Amino acid sequence: MNSLLRLAGTRLFYGIITLFVVSVVIFFAVELLPGDVAQQILGRDATPETLAALRDRLGLNDPAILRYLSWLHGILQGDLGASLVTGRPISDLVIGRLGNTLFLAAFAAIVAIPLALFLGVMAALYRDTWFDRTINTVTLAAISLPEFFIAYILVLFFSIGFSFQMSGPLAVIAAFVLLALLRGILQARRTGETSGIQLVMAVVFLLILLNGYFRFVPLTTEPMRVLPSLSRMSEDANFGERIFNSILPMLTLVLVTTAYTMRMTRANIVNILSAPYIEMATLKGVPPARIIFWHALPNAWAPIINVVALTLAYLITGVVVVEAVFVYPGLGQLLVDSVAKRDITMVQACCLIFAAAYVLLNMMADIFAIATNPRLLHPK
Amino acid sequence: MSDPIDTMVDQAPLPIDTETKLRRFWRLLKAAPLSVWFSLVVLACYAVLVIFAGVIAPFPETEIVAGSFLPASAEHPMGTDALGRDFLSRMIYAAQNTVLIAIVTTLISFAIGGFLGLLAATVGGWLDQGLGRAVDVLMAIPPLIFALLLLSIFGTSTLNLILIIALVDATRVFRMARAVAMGVVVMEYVEAARLRGEGLLWTVTREVLPNTIAPLMAEFGLRFCFVFLTISALSFLGLGIQPPAADWGTMVRENAALISFGEMTPLYPAAAIGLLTICVNFIVDWLLKISSGLKE
Numbered sequence: 001m002n003s004l005l006r007l008a009g010t011r012l013f014y015g016i017i018t019l020f021v022v023s024v025v026i027f028f029a030v031e032l033l034p035g036d037v038a039q040q041i042l043g044r045d046a047t048p049e050t051l052a053a054l055r056d057r058l059g060l061n062d063p064a065i066l067r068y069l070s071w072l073h074g075i076l077q078g079d080l081g082a083s084l085v086t087g088r089p090i091s092d093l094v095i096g097r098l099g100n101t102l103f104l105a106a107f108a109a110i111v112a113i114p115l116a117l118f119l120g121v122m123a124a125l126y127r128d129t130w131f132d133r134t135i136n137t138v139t140l141a142a143i144s145l146p147e148f149f150i151a152y153i154l155v156l157f158f159s160i161g162f163s164f165q166m167s168g169p170l171a172v173i174a175a176f177v178l179l180a181l182l183r184g185i186l187q188a189r190r191t192g193e194t195s196g197i198q199l200v201m202a203v204v205f206l207l208i209l210l211n212g213y214f215r216f217v218p219l220t221t222e223p224m225r226v227l228p229s230l231s232r233m234s235e236d237a238n239f240g241e242r243i244f245n246s247i248l249p250m251l252t253l254v255l256v257t258t259a260y261t262m263r264m265t266r267a268n269i270v271n272i273l274s275a276p277y278i279e280m281a282t283l284k285g286v287p288p289a290r291i292i293f294w295h296a297l298p299n300a301w302a303p304i305i306n307v308v309a310l311t312l313a314y315l316i317t318g319v320v321v322v323e324a325v326f327v328y329p330g331l332g333q334l335l336v337d338s339v340a341k342r343d344i345t346m347v348q349a350c351c352l353i354f355a356a357a358y359v360l361l362n363m364m365a366d367i368f369a370i371a372t373n374p375r376l377l378h379p380k
Numbered sequence: 381m382s383d384p385i386d387t388m389v390d391q392a393p394l395p396i397d398t399e400t401k402l403r404r405f406w407r408l409l410k411a412a413p414l415s416v417w418f419s420l421v422v423l424a425c426y427a428v429l430v431i432f433a434g435v436i437a438p439f440p441e442t443e444i445v446a447g448s449f450l451p452a453s454a455e456h457p458m459g460t461d462a463l464g465r466d467f468l469s470r471m472i473y474a475a476q477n478t479v480l481i482a483i484v485t486t487l488i489s490f491a492i493g494g495f496l497g498l499l500a501a502t503v504g505g506w507l508d509q510g511l512g513r514a515v516d517v518l519m520a521i522p523p524l525i526f527a528l529l530l531l532s533i534f535g536t537s538t539l540n541l542i543l544i545i546a547l548v549d550a551t552r553v554f555r556m557a558r559a560v561a562m563g564v565v566v567m568e569y570v571e572a573a574r575l576r577g578e579g580l581l582w583t584v585t586r587e588v589l590p591n592t593i594a595p596l597m598a599e600f601g602l603r604f605c606f607v608f609l610t611i612s613a614l615s616f617l618g619l620g621i622q623p624p625a626a627d628w629g630t631m632v633r634e635n636a637a638l639i640s641f642g643e644m645t646p647l648y649p650a651a652a653i654g655l656l657t658i659c660v661n662f663i664v665d666w667l668l669k670i671s672s673g674l675k676e
Contacts, residue, residue: 021517026529033533137415140665144657146609148616148632149650152639156647159640179414317524321613325636335525336617339532347532355521362520 008367015363022355023075026348027068036060037344041084080349085341090349094331098353101323101330104246105315108253112315113308116258120265120307127270135262137180142259147318151252151325158248159228174208181205230327249326256318261311268303272296302369309365313358408670416666419659426475426656433476439466441473442624449638452645459645462634467645474626474649479656481621482608485542486549486600489607493550494596497557498584501565512558515551523548524610528619536619541611549607556599560592567591594671601664605657612653628653 030037038054039046055061059070074081080090123132142150181202228245272278273296281291320332327333335350409416429436439445442465450460458467500508518526530544564570565588573587614620615629623630628649635646 018517018520022520025517025521029529030533140661141654141658144605144609144661145654146612146616146629146650148613148629149647149654152632152636152647152650155639156644313522317522320524320528321616324617335528336619339528339619340536342532342535344532347529351521351525351529354525358522358525359520 004370007370011363011366011370015359015366018359018363019356022359023072023352024068026351026355027071028064030344030348031064037084040342040344075352081345083343084345085343090346093334093346094349094353097329097331097334100328101319101332103242104249104253104323104328104330105312105319107243107246107250108257108315109312111250112254112257112261113311115254116261116311117265117304117307119258120262121269123262123266124269124273127266132266134180139259139263142255143263147252147256147321148325150255151248151322154248154251154255155325158251174205178202178205246326246328249322249328252322252325253315253318257311257314260314261307264307264310265304268307269296269300272300272303275299298372301372305365305368305372309361312361316354316357316361412666415662419662422655422659423663426479429472429475430479433472437466437469437472439469441465441469441626449635458648461631462637467631467635467648470626470631471628471649471652474628474631475652477621477625478608478612478615478627478629478653481538481542482604482611485546485611486604486607488542488546489549489553489603490596490600492546493553494557495584496550497554498561498588498592499580500554501558501561502570502584502588503580504565508558511554515554518548518551519555524613527610527614531614531619536622538621538625541614541620545607545610545614549603549610552606553599553603557592557596560595561588564588564591598664598667598671601660601667605660608653609657 033040036055038051038058038060042050042054059067071081078091080094082089083093119135123135126132185199185202228248278291278295281295286295319330320335322328323330323332324336331350331353335347335354338346338350444464445466446456446460446464448460448462448464450456450464452459456466456468458471461467461470496511500511521529527544527548530547531540534540534544570583570587573583578586611620612627612629615627616633618630618633620629621627623634631649632646638646
């Protein structure tokens with residue numbers, strides 16, 4: 001137990017050091033600016049007098065170290081400074097936005113993580129079957145697609161509704177899946193493990209493909225407008241409205257992160273299942289359920305926690321693009337707007353929050369991984 | 381064991397040894413799955429578009445040729461965009477702009493990250509420690525967030541974009557190159573070069589680099605995908621490649637309004653991005669599988 005606490009303590013200490021260094025990087029990156037912030041704001045209109053006045057107002061005459069310390073001091077007290085463009089305090093604006101972003105990320109995580117873990121374990125247990133191969137191809141494709149592409153596809157399907165034009169693209173997708181299925185069936189014929197589900201799926205996709213040409217099932221031409229394509233999050237919206245308005249951004253994030261998390265879960269479980277002690281247990285005749293929960297799972301906690309932390313970390317950056325697509329009033333949207341306006345103090349504050357969340361997640365994952373390591377619970 | 385015929389069979393040269401590298405590659409390629417063949421054909425099409433964009437495109441990149449948001453017609457197969465520029469021509473020029481910028485960025489990132497990684501592994505000591513800690517710090521900030529911070533400081537221009545993404549990506553290349561090179565620098569031939577009194581640069585480029593080139597090539601494909609997607613995401617946010625240059629991410633952003641009318645056009649550039657990265661991923665996956673040999 002002692003060594004456990006010590007390890008966790010060391011990790012906590014490193015986490016705090018990392019946070020400190022990250023804040024240094026974020027603050028002093030601005031010092032790389034040719035000229036300084038005052039020149040940046042005034043641009044061509046800068047006269048020596050206005051420059052001096054603005055520098056005085058922004059406190060740029062102090063040495064950088066002093067400015068950093070007062071910045072850090074303010075942050076520790078919850079004061080993130082003032083916006084360069086509007087001059088209003090950053091904290092007031094950031095708090096509501098941060099709440100919205102955390103809401104979206106949590107919503108996505110609650111759906112994505114159990115789904116990804118389940119699919120990952122299933123793919124690992126049934127590895128090298130058609131199920132595993134299909135999921136492998138689909139997730140590889142999902143990882144490669146830009147987030148905004150997935151987002152707009154979802155908008156087309158759930159918010160705008162099908163139209164005649166959709167038959168064409170659907171047919172292309174159907175043709176692609178059909179090719180993959182046919183290949184799987186041919187391979188399975190050789191090894192003699194053809195399954196009925198595969199054949200049924202092949203027929204379904206063949207029908208969709210043919211429908212693209214013959215149109216015997218006219219897909220609805222009326223717009224459906226089921227889900228909102230823009231996320232309006234007013235202050236007084238109740239919980240249900242918030243959920244409803246953020247379903248599409250949530251689905252986008254789920255699709256992007258599930259693919260990634262599921263692949264990592266699969267790799268980890270496959271790795272553990274190939275360990276000698278699992279083979280030993282199988283040969284002893286231990287029931288499969290007991291092997292999974294009693295032998296494999298205690299050793300799988302650390303990698304699983306790592307996967308979950310990486311998913312959450314991935315959500316942090318994924319949120320930026322997704323918020324932009326759905327005009328979701330979150331921190332990512334604020335960051336992008338501020339970069340466009342070159343509101344450097346606002347960008348610094350947003351970056352610090354994102355980076356801190358990232359560092360803290362990684363640190364917590366490490367500490368949990370240490371805490372669940374069965375080898376550390378029984379010191380020699 | 382002692383049976384003479386068995387011994388002879390054992391000693392018979394394997395066919396693999398008599399093959400030239402090209403023949404061997406061709407043999408592996410013929411056995412490659414359908415997805416790899418599909419990807420190679422698609423990549424070839426992209427290459428043609430990138431090289432001959434100016435010849436293929438029916439209209440100039442930035443010229444306003446018709447009314448805005450015209451539907452598809454014989455003259456404009458994909459219609460026109462918000463300003464009345466030919467969408468198909470923009471798509472073709474965007475292939476050239478986006479892909480070339482992504483390739484240049486990845487090359488710079490490999491030149492910096494790869495070289496420093498190999499150097500750190502070869503020299504070791506304080507240089508390795510110093511570079512390693514610096515990279516740790518940079519990697520503690522999520523890449524897209526760090527890129528946004530630097531873009532807000534230096535301003536959005538294509539040159540800044542290339543340099544910033546290359547810097548952010550170089551940290552990942554550094555980690556990878558260093559890890560691979562660590563296994564190589566302990567080899568006898570590196571020790572021999574050192575004892576011969578070869579210079580550091582010679583050792584890195586002539587002994588370490590050739591023996592790390594294979595995994596680095598596979599990594600190049602993956603890094604290219606990452607760089608390409610990051611640049612596209614930034615362009616989509618309006619902070620990447622700047623108009624009037626055509627670019628897939630920017631094109632999605634500029635024409636996104638059409639989607640709410642059930643138009644597919646703004647999704648073509650997004651699909652072009654997705655198709656390219658999927659194909660590169662399939663090929664890298666396959667290369668990794670055949671280079672890891674019999675383990676699979």
